[in-house]
Amino acid sequence: xxxxxxxxxxxxxxxxxxxxxxxxxxxxxxxxxxxxxxxxxxxxxxxxxxxxxxxxxxxxxxxxxxxxxxxxxxxxxxxxxxxxxxxxxxxxxxxxxxxxxxxxxxxxxxxxxxxxxxxxxxxxxxxxxxxxxxxxxxxxxxxxxxxxxxxxxxxxxxxxxxxxxxxxxxxxxxxxxxxxxxxxxxxxxxxxxxxxxxxxxxxxxxxxxxxxxxxxxxxxxxxxxxxxxxxxxxxxxxxxxxxxxxxxxxxxxxxxxxxxxxxxxxxxxxxxxxxxxxxxxxxxxxxxxxxxxxxxxxxxxxxxxxxxxxxxxxxxxxxxxxxxxxxxxxxxxxxxxxxxxxxxxxxxxxxxxxxxxxxxxxxxxxxxxxxxxxxxxxxxxxxxxxxxxxxxxxxxxxxxxxxxx
Numbered sequence: 001x002x003x004x005x006x007x008x009x010x011x012x013x014x015x016x017x018x019x020x021x022x023x024x025x026x027x028x029x030x031x032x033x034x035x036x037x038x039x040x041x042x043x044x045x046x047x048x049x050x051x052x053x054x055x056x057x058x059x060x061x062x063x064x065x066x067x068x069x070x071x072x073x074x075x076x077x078x079x080x081x082x083x084x085x086x087x088x089x090x091x092x093x094x095x096x097x098x099x100x101x102x103x104x105x106x107x108x109x110x111x112x113x114x115x116x117x118x119x120x121x122x123x124x125x126x127x128x129x130x131x132x133x134x135x136x137x138x139x140x141x142x143x144x145x146x147x148x149x150x151x152x153x154x155x156x157x158x159x160x161x162x163x164x165x166x167x168x169x170x171x172x173x174x175x176x177x178x179x180x181x182x183x184x185x186x187x188x189x190x191x192x193x194x195x196x197x198x199x200x201x202x203x204x205x206x207x208x209x210x211x212x213x214x215x216x217x218x219x220x221x222x223x224x225x226x227x228x229x230x231x232x233x234x235x236x237x238x239x240x241x242x243x244x245x246x247x248x249x250x251x252x253x254x255x256x257x258x259x260x261x262x263x264x265x266x267x268x269x270x271x272x273x274x275x276x277x278x279x280x281x282x283x284x285x286x287x288x289x290x291x292x293x294x295x296x297x298x299x300x301x302x303x304x305x306x307x308x309x310x311x312x313x314x315x316x317x318x319x320x321x322x323x324x325x326x327x328x329x330x331x332x333x334x335x336x337x338x339x340x341x342x343x344x345x346x347x348x349x350x351x352x353x354x355x356x357x358x359x360x361x362x363x364x365x366x367x368x369x370x371x372x373x374x375x376x377x378x379x380x381x382x383x384x385x386x387x388x389x390x391x392x393x394x395x396x397x398x399x400x401x402x403x404x405x
Contacts, residue, residue, distance in 0.1 A: 001038065001039060001040075001041045001162055001163040001164055002036070002037075002038060002039075002162070002163055002380055002381070003036075003037070003038075003039045003084045003158065003159070003161060003162030003163065003380075004028070004034060004035070004036050004084065004085050004086075004161040004162070004380065004383055005034070005035055005037070005039055005082045005083060005084045005085065005161075005162075006033055006034050006035075006066055006067070006081070006082060006083055006084075006085055007033060007035075007081045007082035007083075008033045008069075008081060012031070012032070012033055013033055013069065015031065015032075016031075016032045016033045016034075016069060017069055019032065020032075020068065020069065024068075024387075024388065024391065025384055025388075027067050027068055027069070027387075028067060028383060028384065028387065033067075033069065034066070034067045034085070036380070036381070036383050039084065039162065041158075041163075041164055042156060042157055042158040042164065042165060042166045043156075043166075044095065044097050044166055045144065045145065045156070045157070045166065045168075046097060046099070046121070046144070047097035047098045047099035047100070048097055048099040048100060048168055048169050048170075049097050049100070049166050049167065049168055049169065050093050050094075050095065050096045050097065050100055050103060050166065050167055050169065050172065051093070051094045051095040051164055051165075051166050052089075052091040052092065052093055052094065052109065052111065052164060052165055052166070052167060053091050053092050053093075053094045053163065053164055053405070054086075054089060054090075054091045054160050054162065054163055054164060054165065054403075054405045055090050055091045055092060055108075055181050055185075055404070055405060056089070056090050056091075056160075056181050056182070056184075056185040056374075056377070056402045056403065056404055056405070057086045057088065057089055057159070057160030057161050057162075057185070057402060057403045057405070058086070058088030058089070058160070058185050058186070058188070058189070058374075058400055058401075058402045058403075059088075059386060059387070059390045059400070059401045059402060059403070060087065060088055060189065060215075061214065061215070061216065061295070063085050063086065063087075063152075063161075064387070064390060064391060065295075066085060067085075067387065077141065077147065078140050078141065078147060078148060078149045078153065079147060079148050079149075079153045079154065080146035080147045080148050080153075080154050080155045081155060082155060083148065083152065083153055083154055083155050083157075083159065084152065084157075084158045084159035084161055084162040084165065085152055085159050085161040086151075086152045086159035086160030086161035086162065086165075086403075087113040087150045087151055087152035087153070087159065087160060087188060088160060088185055088186075088188045088189060088402070089110060089111050089113070089151075089160035089165070089185060089188070090108065090109070090110045090175060090181050090184040090185045090187075091108070091109065091110075091111075091160075091165075092106060092107070092108050092109075093105050093106065093107045093109060093172075094164065097169075099169070100169045101169075102169065102172075103169060103172055103174070107172075107174055108174070108175045108184075109167075109172045109173060109174055109175060110173050110175055110184045110185070110187045110188070110360070111151065111165075111167040111171045111172060111173070112171045112172075112173065112188070112191075112343065112356040113150040113151035113152060113167075113171065113188065114134050114135065114137075114149065114150060114171070114342055114343065114344070114356075115140065115145060115148055115149060115150060115151065115154060116129050116134040116135075116137035116139070116140070116344075117129040117134075117137055117139050117143070118168065118170045119145065119167075119168035119170060119171060120139055120142060120143030120144055120145050121143050121144040122139045122142060122143040122144075126138035126139055128344075131346070132344060132345055132346030132347065132348070132354060133344050133345050133348075134342075134343070134344035134345075134354070135195070135341045135342040135343060135344040135345070136341075136344070145157070149342075150342075151165060151167060151171075160403075161380070161403060163380075163405055173187070173356070173357065173360050175360075176364050178364070179363060179364055180371050182371040182372075182374035182402075183363050183370060183371030184363070185374065185400075185402055186219070186363070186370045186371065186373060186374065186400065187356065187359050187360050187363060188356070189215060189216060189219055189400075190219045190222065190223065190359045190362075190363065190368060190370060191342075191343040191355045191356040191358075191359035191360075192216070192219075192316065192340070192341075192342060192343060192355075193216065193219040193220045193222070193223035193316075193359075194223050194226075194227065194343070194355040194358050194359045194362070195340060195341075195342065195343045195344065195345065195348070195355035196220065196223070196291060196314050196316060196340040197220070197223045197224055197227050197228065197291075197349070198227065198345065198348045198349030198350070198351055198355060198358075199314065199338060199340055199345075199348065199349060200289055200312045200314050200338055200349075201227060201228055201349045201350070202224070202228045202231040202288060202289050203228075203230070203231070203288075204228075204230030204231065205230060205231070205232075206231045206232070206288035206289065207231070207232045207234065207269060207287050207288055208224060208228075208231050208232065208233050208234070208287060208288060208289045208290070208291065209233075209234050209235075209236065209265075209269070209286075209287040209289075209290045209291070209303070209306060209307075210224070210233060210234070210235045210236065210246075210251075210290075210291050210293060211236045211290060211291070211292045211293060211294060211299045211302055211303055212236065212237075212238075212292070212293035212294035212299060213235050213236070213237035213238065213239075213242035213243065213245065213246050213254075213293075214242070214293065214294070214393060214399070215373065215399055215400050216293040216316055217235060217237075217242075217246070217291075217293035217294070218235075218242070218245050218246055218249060218370075218373060218399060219370060219373070220291050220293050220316075221233055221235055221246050221249045221250060221251050222249045222250070222368045222369075222370050223359075223368070224250075224291075225249065225250035226362050226367045226368050227349075232252045232253075233250065233251045233252050233253075234251065234252060234253045234254070234255060234265075234268050234269070234287070235251040235253075235254045235255070236254075236255050236257050236261070236265070236302070237254050237255070237256060237257065238256070238257050238258070238393075238394070239393065239394045239397070240256070241397040242393075242399075243256065245373065245399065249369070249370070253268055255268060262280070262281065262302075262305075265302070265306050266283060266286075266306070269283075269285070269286040269287050269306055270285055270286070271283035271284065271285050271286040271306055272284045272285055279326070280301070280305065281305065282305050282328075282329055282332075283305050283306050284309075285308050285309075286305075286306040286307050286308040286311070287306055287307055287308060287311060288308060288311055289307075289311055289312050289313075289314070290303040290306065290307050290311065290312075290313045290314070291313075291314045291316070292313060292314065292315050292316065293316055296322070297322040297323060297324055297325045300313075300315070300322055300325060301325060301326065304327075304329035304330060304333070304335060305329055307329075307333065307335055308333070309333040309334060309335075310333070310334055310335070310336075311333070311335055311336070312335070312336045312337075312338055313335055313336070313337050313338070314338045314339075314340055315337065315338070315339050315340070316340055343355035343356040343359070344356075373399045373400050374399070374400045374401075374402055375396075375397065375398050375399045375400060375401070376389050376390075376396065376398050376400075376401045376402070377401075377402050377403070377404040378401070378402075378403060378404070379403070379404060379405075380403045380405065383403070386401055386403060389401050
């Protein structure tokens with residue numbers, strides 16, 4: 001089958017780094033770490049597994065980090081090579097093991113790609129999985145499968161950047177007929193935001209800042225309005241088209257991250273800015289909670305400067321190394337930083353189901369109208385154009401770019 005896969009032996013890694021500095025197009029190719037080629041169709045690892053024909057495979061920011069060799073080395077032990085990239089997905093079941101009873105060939109599904117204890121056949125499950133906190137699994141490198149947190153980061157299972165991949169029956173969620181493919185493929189990234197909001201859910205009347213208005217920032221706005229409709233949401237956006245999307249999804253206010261945006265943020269949040277001897281101002285008063293949906297030191301710094309004393313700042317997963325960051329506001333304001341990864345947590349933040357299932361239900365109920373955020377679709381053979389569009393958000397006004405099979 002055709003697929004885009006990733007492997008990183010040291011000579012290839014170093015060569016790709018050098019070539020990628022000359023042109024982004026050299027990041028993918030026959031001599032790069034990321035390659036478009038024929039690969040073996042994955043076998044069913046057991047009788048509780050299904051093979052899925054991919055319909056749409058989304059391009060995530062973390063995927064772009066893999067291709068560009070920008071992912072943190074700290075995550076490498078939680079992967080196994082070579083792997084087919086891609087964890088955002090919707091597809092149709094093509095084959096079932098004899099142990100699969102609740103699903104059949106022809107079912108349209110989206111897959112929770114988290115490879116925790118159950119798909120790994122780890123028994124008894126770890127304490128985290130036993131209590132529904134699957135994103136905190138202790139066995140991402142153990143059990144019946146090669147190391148990997150997700151489908152799309154482990155060898156032999158395939159991924160949604162390939163024509164087919166396999167999944168354990170515990171990972172499957174049937175897609176209702178009324179839900180479009182473009183809405184269904186957004187379930188996975190939206191579930192990340194649902195999980196993040198459930199972990200720090202704002203109270204009615206509180207003022208929340210979302211830093212970043214790419215895919216995750218916009219989905220965060222949607223999650224906040226679905227789960228905490230009584231809060232006020234301000235989104236910090238880089239491009240006007242992102243601000244329009246944020247307002248359509250329910251943001252009370254948008255601020256453009258250019259010019260004197262610090263002054264505008266201060267006005268919106270009721271923050272009093274104090275000027276230090278050197279450097280950027282620090283604020284007194286501000287937002288009750290901040291969700292940082294970009295991977296940059298500037299985003300974290302803005303969060304600390306515009307959060308009120310005692311506020312919570314939530315960092316979505318896949319943040320990279322942050323250099324030159326002044327952590328002084330953290331202790332001056334007694335801020336709480338919270339990391340968040342993926343989904344899970346039965347009963348988390350008042351929910352009765354895990355975040356992936358809750359995200360799917362919110363989409364199906366029309367409470368999260370996010371299918372329109374899939375702005376561009378490309379066949380897999382046009383991968384260079386797809387990756388360029390996913391990176392060049394402003395010029396192409398792209399939000400979510402996906403491969404259509």
